[in-house]
Amino acid sequence: MPTITVADHAGACYGVQRALELVQKVAQQATGPVHTLGPLIHNPQVVEGLASQGVTVVDDVPTQAGSTLVLRTHGVVPQVEQAARDFGLDVVDATCPYVKRVHHAAERLQELGYQVLVVGEAGHPEVEAILGHAPGAQAVAGVEQLDGLELGRRVGVVVQTTQAKTTLDAVISELTSRVSEVCVVNTICEATSERQQAARKLAAASDVMVVIGGRNSANTTRLAKICLSSCAKTHHIETCDELSASWFEGASSIGVTAGASTPTAQIDELVSRIESLCASSS
Template sequence: MTRIVVAQHAGACFGVERALDLANRAAEGATTDVHTLGPLIHNPQVVASLAQRGVTPIERPEDAGEGSVLIMRAHGVTPEMERRAQAAGLEAVDATCPFVKKVHRFAERLEVEGYQVVIVGEAGHPETEGTRGHAPGALVVGTVEEARSVEVGRRVGVVVQTTLERPLLREVVSALIGRCEELRLYDTICEATTERQGAAAELAAEADVMVVIGGRSSANTRHLVDVCATRCGATFHVETPEELHGAWFAEAETVGVTAGASTPSAQIDVVTKRIRELCDARAAGTS
């Protein structure tokens, strides 16, 4: 019988659970429209289920009717967005993860103290953009090559996207050393990220097949896929059980399962159940 093992640390983190809780509470007590500014989290199934309950994403505060509730997403928003929500007469609910808020505060402080702020992370990602809004002079560096070529000042202050892999941070910081006189680092990588990546790496090393569950636009889920793929050649990324194929598990003795920080446990359960059915059907010769 195929072993199916779920990673010790997998699925929704504290910040995502908190954002979902705030959104659900806003939906329950709603006497007016409830919106999220962009998708609440990077998980299309969760976003669709919130929409069924009347919580719909909008792109700009001005798209909401006056008096509506506007939930600021877990990845955080820029101060300008907060001002625009206020100016549009909206009732703001701040679902920004407290760990992301800490990154905002560090970035602000560094800029005020005269450092050239460098955000190590993915350019264009909502979290990085939100942080940049708090330190408008910040540069975003996503690769070692960029760290080697970017124009920095004498004093450099680094903050980090919460979902970055720590080995990449080490390489980027090494590349910045020697290019400035002073380098101050706030390592703002979130523990939930390192725990999930560590547990996924351990499991992928012993699994014949790895299944990673989570939104395709979720940065931390994609990082988990990369971590698993370097240790287990048969690594597959799915959002729903319908995407699984029985053939993936034909030769597998051990199937590992992990999930990004924006994947609720119910989603892990349905995918794991389907893997069990597919493995059992193969064993019984019915598929």
Template sequence: MPKILVADEAGACYGVNRALQMVRDATRDARGPIHTLGPLIHNPSVVGELESRGVGVVASAADAPGGTLVLRTHGVTPEEEDAARASHDEVLDATCPFVIRAHNAAERLAREGYQVLILGEEGHPEVEGTLGHAPQALIVGGPEDLEGVRLARRVGLVVQTTQSRSRLRALVGALIGRVDELRVVDTICEATTLRQASAAKLAAQADAMVVVGGRMSANTRRLVQICEASCPRTHHIEGASELEAPWFDGAELIGVTAGASTPQSQIDEVVERIGELVGEG
């Protein structure tokens, strides 16, 4: 029977656990309806579990005025927050503290006269929220996006919290020599870095890897890319029901890691199911 190992650093981070606790506490104390502004986290199973507790999801503050509205972990724009506070009896800010740090950095750089660049995924809620704090900023996914871009003499750079430092280093390298002054605020979450390093270490040893997390989760998708680089038999799943026995044929070591929005209970379910599948074989 193959050995199943879970990465040393995997699963829900501080910001996610904080947000979940905040919402679960609210379900006990709130007197009216509770909604989150967008999915609280990028994990369909958890969002479904919250819905079963009566916590709905709305796309904008105008969709469900009154009651309690929770700002998602990815953060929102200042305009969205103002609208939420104007239309609801209570607003709970579940924005990850590390995301708030990125918001503040972008706002400060813009105020100090830097041309602001945001290293991140265009359209991602976190990046859109950061952009709201520096509306003239440019979103770049990497050095390749600098082609044809007219850069100012003074450039300030902030980073989506789930980006990799290798991506950050590549962008900084491309900017050096093109601007007179470059100010970098490394807003990558340390939990992200630890999870990426731990996943890479395990994938280098494993015959097959399973990455657990939402398909909309940027940090989970990045873990998949990291694992695939050294373990081609890498599979991205959202839950244990997606596992297939043939994935593990001939494997002696099966590695498991999980994105920052994945609770420990889901990791445990996946490990248990893998054990059942390889045991049946």
């Protein structure tokens, strides 16, 4: 029977736990419809569970009086929040506090006259919300995207909370060779860094690595890539039903990690299912 080890830092982060607790409380107390503006977190199973409790996902601000609108962990642009309040909705802000820190940093850099760049993935809801707090700011996913920008003399940089520090470092290094002044506010969430470091360490010591979390989760996808760089037999799954006994044949050590939107219960289930598969095939 192989050993199964869960990474020292894995699973739901503070921002996710906080958001889930807020929504659970709202679902129990609200007298009218409860909606989240977009999926609360990037975990389809959790979102389905909330739907069973009457918490539905909407793409636009609802106009029904008496409704409660929960702002997702990734945040929203200021105009969207204001529109919800103008419609008289009960707005519950579940934006991760660490994401709000990025909003404030981007706003401050712009106030100080810097051209603001957001190191992150354009189109990702967190990045779009950050850009909304600093109109005119631009997102760059990496060094290669700097060539398409007209850079000014003074550039301020903030970072999507789930980005890898290596990406940030590469962008900063390139910027310092191109502009007169670079002001960097490293807004990478500490929990993200801890998860990435723990995943890399465990993957290097494992024959097989399993990463559980939504495929639409940027931080989970990044964890899977990190693990794959150290362990060729890395598998990114969204649910335990995707597991295959063949993955663990001949393995003596199996590592497990999870994205920041993955509750502990899902990790526990994963470990249990791997144990069952290995026991039945031994």
